[in-house]
Amino acid sequence: MRRLIVSEFVTVDGVMEAPGFEEHRDGKNAWALRLQTTETQQFIRDAFKGTGALLLGRTTYQIWAAFWPTADQDDEFTRLITAMPKYVVSSTLKEASWGGTTILRGDLGSEVSRLKQQDGGDIVVTGSADLVAGLMERDLVDEYQLLLFPVILGSGKHLFRDEIDSTHLRLMSSRTFGSGIVFLSYVPEREQPTSEFVEAYAWSEEAVRSLHAAQDTQRVLATILFTDIVDSTGRAAALGDRQWRQVLDRHDQVARAEVGRWHGTLVKTTGDGILATFDAPTRALRCAFGLGDALAGLGLQIRAAIQSPSISRPGLCRRPAAMRWW
Numbered sequence: 001m002r003r004l005i006v007s008e009f010v011t012v013d014g015v016m017e018a019p020g021f022e023e024h025r026d027g028k029n030a031w032a033l034r035l036q037t038t039e040t041q042q043f044i045r046d047a048f049k050g051t052g053a054l055l056l057g058r059t060t061y062q063i064w065a066a067f068w069p070t071a072d073q074d075d076e077f078t079r080l081i082t083a084m085p086k087y088v089v090s091s092t093l094k095e096a097s098w099g100g101t102t103i104l105r106g107d108l109g110s111e112v113s114r115l116k117q118q119d120g121g122d123i124v125v126t127g128s129a130d131l132v133a134g135l136m137e138r139d140l141v142d143e144y145q146l147l148l149f150p151v152i153l154g155s156g157k158h159l160f161r162d163e164i165d166s167t168h169l170r171l172m173s174s175r176t177f178g179s180g181i182v183f184l185s186y187v188p189e190r191e192q193p194t195s196e197f198v199e200a201y202a203w204s205e206e207a208v209r210s211l212h213a214a215q216d217t218q219r220v221l222a223t224i225l226f227t228d229i230v231d232s233t234g235r236a237a238a239l240g241d242r243q244w245r246q247v248l249d250r251h252d253q254v255a256r257a258e259v260g261r262w263h264g265t266l267v268k269t270t271g272d273g274i275l276a277t278f279d280a281p282t283r284a285l286r287c288a289f290g291l292g293d294a295l296a297g298l299g300l301q302i303r304a305a306i307q308s309p310s311i312s313r314p315g316l317c318r319r320p321a322a323m324r325w326w
Contacts, residue, residue, distance in 0.1 A: 002052060002116045003142040004123045006132055010159050011149050016129060017156035019149075022063045023242070025249055026155045035149050037179050045077050047145070051084060052121025055112070058090035059241045060127030065098040087115065087123075089131055092237060109138045116140070133161045143187050144169065150180035168193055223308035225264070225284040227255075227291065228273030230301040247298065248272065254294050262287040273302070281308040 009019040009032045018024035019032030056064065064081075071078045086101045089108060096103055104111040112135065115123055125132060125141075135141050169186035176182050229235065229251070236244040248271070255274045259266045264278040264287055278284040288304040295302055 002118060002120055002123055004055070004112065004116055004125065004135065004140055005143045005145055006125045006135070006141050007047070007145040008126060008132075008159055009147050009149060011151050011153045011156075013152045013154065014158045014160065015153040015156035016127065016159040020063075020067075024156060025245065028153050028156060031151050031153055032147075032149055035151065035179050035181060037177065040147070040177050040179060040181055043175075043177070043183070044147075045080075048077070048080060048124075050121055051124045053085040053087060053115070053123050054081075055087045055089070055115070055123050055125045055128075055131070057128030057131035058088060058093050060131075061086070061088040061090070061093075061096075061098075061101070063127070065096075065101070069098060089128075089134075092240075108134050109140070112138075112140050129157055129159055129161070132159065133164060136164065136167060139188075141188065143172070143185060146184045146186070148182045148184060166192075221309040222277040222279065223281045223284040223306060225276045225278065225288055225304065225306050226273065227288065227302045227304045228270065229295075230303055232272035235300075247300070250298060251295060251300065254298070255291060258287055258291045258294060261290065281306060284308070 008016050010016050011031060018029035021030050021033070023029065054064075064086075068078060068081050073079060073082070083100065086096075086098065087104055088096060088101060089104045089111070091105055093103055108131075112123075125135065132141075168189040168191075170189050172185040172187055174182065174184050235247070239247065251272075252269050252274075255269070255276075256266055259274070259276045262278065262283045264276045264283060267275045267277060269275075276284070276287070278287065284306050288306065292302055292304065
């Protein structure tokens with residue numbers, strides 16, 4: 001049975017987006033290339049020699065398919081990548097122009113399990129953060145090989161999603177390079193680890209009460225505003241990953257400005273919406289109206305929900321088509 005290995009370049013703050021010259025939303029690309037040396041390059045080349053196939057998400061595949069066929073074909077590593085069987089997981093990619101590519105359109109678990117049952121070398125996943133999340137959910141990853149780069153990028157797509165299930169890992173090997181890059185190899189642990197210190201440092205009821213007492217002196221009742229984009233899944237499929245990412249970036253910029261205008265606090269963006277707090281329900285309501293009107297200019301329709309301790313039950317307000325209420 002073939003192993004499935006997730007092999008990634010990551011920053012200290014967990015970003016995996018644009019290690020080369022592919023586009024980064026804030027222009028922070030090529031962070032890995034700037035720290036690459038002949039030592040690490042040879043290490044990567046040697047690691048790929050044992051690879052039997054590549055498994056990629058659509059975005060990563062399109063990046064690789066644009067670069068490698070135009071790279072120096074006299075280079076041994078380029079020839080290795082070009083000749084390697086490639087599988088791309090996508091329900092929207094119509095055709096694969098890069099030779100040796102097979103599009104996997106079926107159920108992810110079934111398709112990848114079938115690949116793992118075949119003869120051949122290891123299957124390597126690189127980039128493809130959304131694909132990695134799906135493989136983790138289905139317990140299909142046999143090893144994580146991470147090259148940790150000594151840089152804090154500050155923005156970009158993270159390798160591991162927020163709010164995924166906890167996954168404990170066992171370190172199998174490591175290596176430190178002169179550039180400060182660290183290679184880390186992990187395999188998933190099937191059992192949750194424990195130690196004597198779990199019980200030794202457990203919080204007592206007295207400690208919990210003391211913390212709550214200290215925190216409660218700073219608490220105020222807040223109004224919460226939550227929004228999301230209507231039919232975001234359909235819009236994303238219609239626009240494609242790159243254009244949809246640009247739309248979401250513009251959405252986030254507008255949301256930050258509108259929340260700030262009404263003196264709110266943006267707690268977080270949720271991919272296709274926001275969670276924000278305000279000191280009064282009227283500010284939250286006016287922010288929602290303003291956000292709906294502003295995003296209508298981008299062709300986006302949003303839904304909004306407001307929860308406030310001063311409102312006994314949510315009410316419905318009728319606004320233009322750009323706004324819906326839960």
